[in-house]
Amino acid sequence: MTKTLLLLSVFSSILAYSQEDLLKDIDTIQTTQNNPPAFKALQIVTGQSTKLTAKNDWYMVVAHRFGDVSMGFKNFFGLDEASTKLGVIYGLTDGLSLSLSRETNMKTFELGAKYSILKQGDNFPVDIVGYHVAGLNTAFDKDNYPYLKFGDRLSYLSQALISKRFNDEFSLQLTPSYVHKNLYEPTIEDNNQFLAGLGGRYKISKRISINAEYFVNFDSHSFYKNPLSVGMDIETGGHVFQLLFSNSQLNSDIGYLTNATGKWEKGQIFFGFNLYRVF
Template sequence: MTKALLFLSIFSSGLAFAQEDLLKDIDTITTHTDASQPAFKALQIVTGQSTKLAAKKEWYMIVAHRFGDVSAGFKDFFGLDNASTKLGVIYGISDGLSVSLSRETNMKTFEGAAKYRLIRQDENFPVDIVGYNVMGVNTEIDKDTYPHLRFSDRLSYLTQALISRRFSDKLSLQLTPSYVHKNLYEPTIEDKNQFLAGIGGRYKISKRVSVNAEYFVNFDNHSFYKNPLSLGVDIETGGHIFQLLFTNSQINSDIGYLTNASGNWGKGHIFFGFNLYRVF
């Protein structure tokens, strides 16, 4: 764990130094809280979605990577040998509506999503409210395992209400009530319908760096899996936001992250990773 944290510190410092020329043109400090500014700089708090949306006609490319369990030590090179990667794109149809498509190596899952603003925080309303809907397709399962498999069995769904408030130039918080439905599930370890409640936040520690955290409680009492807990650092650069993180859920997909967290923070079973967004 100590070595992994040392790696994170060295990597972050090197990245910040390398981007110094680009960062000279960025100034994110304001002298007062402006409610018209987004509560979050990145589209994700850590792995869970934030209330920020892509602007109209903006394209984002996503690269999300989670290494293996760092507690395995040098045997698996602190998780570097067992990684999961997600690639995706996001397009802003309007300033209040975006769509996305992604594919993750873990369970070979495709996800299509729509994200849309319902209410914006301003002087008359205290919070941003954004809706988020996902449909996932698990292409890993096959008829050798499930002889009567139908295409609909591969599908799962997520509905979320993202409710955030920008309290100051430094602090933003978000509540995320969530509902997951799986057409194919194992009843001995999870429920077909799962309800979750999440809380997350961002605290800005410099012009270009913030620390982030999020935690989801899964009210599925039969679940074999853990509640996902993630900590991260956002680094703003000239063309993208780079997120470094530690989490107990190796899966990058929205549905998998929420319902299939397997790591235990108390035992050091956590995963190091990063998210990279490039806007065009």
Template sequence: MAQNNDLLKEIDTAKAAEVYQPSFKALQIVTGQSTKMPAKKDFLIDIAHRFGDVSEGFKSFFGLDHATTKLGVVYGLTDGIAVSASRHTYQKTFELGVKYRILKQQGNSPFEIVGYHVSDINSELSTDQYPDLRFNDRLAYFSQLLISRRFSENFSLQLSPSFVHKNLIDPAIEDKNLFSTGIGGRYKISRRVSLNAEYFLNFDDKTFYKNPLSVGMDIDTGGHIFQLVFTNSQPNTETGYLTNATGDWAQGHFFFGFNLYRVF
């Protein structure tokens, strides 16, 4: 009897392990992070571009003359913990991050929960602009709790409550602290292609910047995930895309770009 019970437990555990699949194929939904985690010892190169305002037309070759670029790396310390580092042309920012899984959508758990934290260093600031500039003024911090559910083979949805703190701001156009809630989803339309979308509602008292709205497409090439992006927020930095969205979809002002992750 005891042996039979042990065997049944092992079968149930094996079945639970077999059914686990991540809610998203890529580490990002569009611009924001997803609950997808790299595997242990995976080393990824992360390249992203956001070109200029498409509405400028042929004058700037539909924004291609005014790109912001990200070059970064991601490393899986374990199957549930990853670290990242990147350099951005936007504000010449250096970015360090950590991402960790709290819960899997597996067995009795209906959700996947992941924590994500980033520190940004704005190296573009200079004492010519700010004579009393200190290193601490260059820093900004970003935290997210990513909560996703894979409803079916084709459809996943995620909530992303977020918090941003900047040590140096212009109080006329932004707040030092920003709370935001994002919702994003993925719908698989073929074996290797999915359509993605996300929207962040920022809870602040300023109206200068827009709420980020992005749509995109995942293309699985086998060796890497290639993401096409259309968004009203040009920065690639975590603190930037959330707090500095200048485009207006209603007026045709948005930015085209892509994300590319390559596993080595």
């Protein structure tokens, strides 16, 4: 199984690299030599990074997570069971963007806002970015919840993204997070959940970096696991294509953080990718 996943990752990397000429003009964000971003992509792996879109840029987002690879040929190493997120992001200014997405798993819509608070530079050691999301779960139905109200479908996320670019190769980010769910099962989780995340990026070549992130959920009796993900950024002419492995199949911000089910030690991981197309 490990050899199969390795070959799949290598093949995807070669395919993405081969598209460099076609994608060389895809990213219109310009950065100065004196203040490059801590991260090249808008996400570290699945969690958000401190990178923002440029003013008036439209992004189309395609994020895909296959099923549990530990099932083997029963689900063709996860290829038979996939979850997809489609979304758009618009840069209102260079320091503020809005996003809207919909994920097939749990049929969740998310509306998000991401904005710059402080920037790393000669007078300040880190980037600080705020990120807020309102989620709408349309999979809930009145057959299971006969007294369901519209407000019960809503959940909320607030994050402070705090990153530091140490040098050209290495960046780290701390992400304190708060999630509130209007409808929840009290035997397996709380409606108010506090998390702390740590993520990083290490560049191993001119166009490739290795990324990782881990979130600790302080909900003491949560049934769900702490999300742990590792990935690879492949830069192709300014565009970044991300390959990843995670113990959480969900692509939505709130679902990813609070509904991870896989166990890395048992091989219960999900292969996937993130792709952004800027217009």
